[in-house]
Amino acid sequence: MTVQKLKVGIFSRDGKENYKWLLNVLQLAMFQSFVGSVLGTYITNNFRSFTDDLTQCTFAILYHTKKRGRLNIANITDSLYDEELRDLEDHLGKQNVIVLLDDLEDSSDGNMKRILQEQPLIDECADKLILISELEKQAANLTGSDPRMSSTPISQTMQDAYNSIQTKIKRIWSVMEEAVGVSRAPRQRKDSSSDSDTQNKVQSHLPLINPRLYQPEDIPAIHEEIHIPIPENNGQTHNKKQKTPSRRQSFSCCKNISDKMVFFIIGGLVGLLLIILIIILCVTL
Structure with a gap:
């Protein structure tokens, strides 16, 4: 059966240089069965530009970095993405939306639950909330100007952080797998549970990332890369056709x-x- 690959949009008020590591992760061989193209969209006050890019996507990752100073995604004072979250969920469906918060000091389960309680719109409009810490990216060589996922932690003292980011990449993988409808085993709907709970649910059919562990033949190792077209979009308004009526x-x-x-x-x-x-x-x- 031919799988219709996803057209992934990364929507953010931050520049591509902040999530270059994520673009490289989506080019890993483990995603090649699901991801056809990736579009980086810079969110401005030009609503037409946002909606035009949204109509080109079948899956969305809403990205935000703590480098901006706050995790003000939705429901709170000066929140940045209330309307965008609703639009993503309305156009793509909750099951095709992920929210990824980057460069945190605390990416623990407890912090994830606290954020979901304080900003419930995230849980209403997105299938998953992913928290990534700076330490986790450092452990996997996903920092700097050329972030490339390493097959082992850059230091043995960072093994726990490396295992943690492995789990979170698996979570993204599992949501995309379900989005294209090729899941090997039924996956229970989440109830805003922890990363460890999710890992237990999908461990039986997800690829093992550590090359020292068993690798299913149909799932490539995580450090292998493929080339996915990433259209250039620096937040500028393009001349695009009028959307057809619904x-x-x-x-x-x-x-x-x-x-x-x-x-x-x-x-x-x-x-x-x-x-x-x-x-x-x-x-x-």
Whole structure:
């Protein structure tokens, strides 16, 4: 069966240089069965530009870095992504949306639960919330100007951090696997549980990232790379075609036209009958 690959959009108010490591992760061989292309979209106040890019995607990652100073995603003062989250969920469905928060000091389960409690719109509009710490990226060589996922931690003292980011990459993998409808085993819906809970649920059918462990033949090792086209988009407005009306809008339009035609036909018949009646009366009199 041919799998329709995902068109992944990374939506953010931060520049691509902040999530270059994520772009490289999505080019790993383990994602090649799911990801067809990746589009980086810089969110500005130009709503048309955002919606035009959204219509080109079938899967979305909303990215935010703590380097901006706060984790103000939704529901709180000066939140940045309330409307965008709703639009992503409305257009793609919750199961095709991930929120990724980067460069945290604390990427623990407890912090994830706290964020979801304080900003419930994330849980309402996204399938997963992923927290990534600077230490985790350092352990996997995902920092600097050329972030490339290493097959082992850069230091044995960082083994725990390396294992943690492995788990989170698996979580992204599992959501994309389900999005394209090729999951090997049924996956229970999440209840905002911890990373460790999710790992237990999907461990039986996810690829093992550490090359020293068993690797299923159909899932490449994580450090292998493929080339996925990444269109350039620096937040500038492009000349794009008008969006076609939705099915509901088209149906409503046709219904209005049909109602008018019926009205005109009935009116014409009534007028014709009146004229005939007048002619008969004139002839009779």
